[in-house]
Amino acid sequence: MVNVKCSLKTAYPNSGFSPLKKIMYRSEQYKDFIRNKPCCICGGRAEPHHEPLGCGGKGINAPDSYCLPLCRGCHRERHDVGVSTFWHDGEPQRLIIKYLTEYLGEIDGDSG
Numbered sequence: 723m724v725n726v727k728c729s730l731k732t733a734y735p736n737s738g739f740s741p742l743k744k745i746m747y748r749s750e751q752y753k754d755f756i757r758n759k760p761c762c763i764c765g766g767r768a769e770p771h772h773e774p775l776g777c778g779g780k781g782i783n784a785p786d787s788y789c790l791p792l793c794r795g796c797h798r799e800r801h802d803v804g805v806s807t808f809w810h811d812g813e814p815q816r817l818i819i820k821y822l823t824e825y826l827g828e829i830d831g832d833s834g
Contacts, residue, residue, distance in 0.1 A: 755821075770789035
């Protein structure tokens with residue numbers, strides 16, 4: 723298992739991720755990146771949606787590194803129907819990896 727706290731901060735020091743508590747990362751830079759993506763469901767204008775994936779708790783957002791671009795309608799539907807009904811076959815995990823990889827590739831390209 724990858725130690726996210728160590729690897730994100732060490733491998734990508736310009737990523738904007740900073741620890742909040744133990745592994746709860748906040749990054750306005752990453753949320754801006756997500757805001758500039760279309761909704762991953764319908765292609766509409768998106769806002770960052772924090773997908774918990776077991777992190778956080780009542781009243782605590784998941785780390786910004788778990789943000790996915792969802793429009794207001796899809797975001798509302800996600801909360802209304804729940805995780806297992808909204809997402810299929812581990813889709814949020816694949817999408818999180820996709821967006822983080824793209825973001826970190828851009829950060830890496832900017833620093834080189």
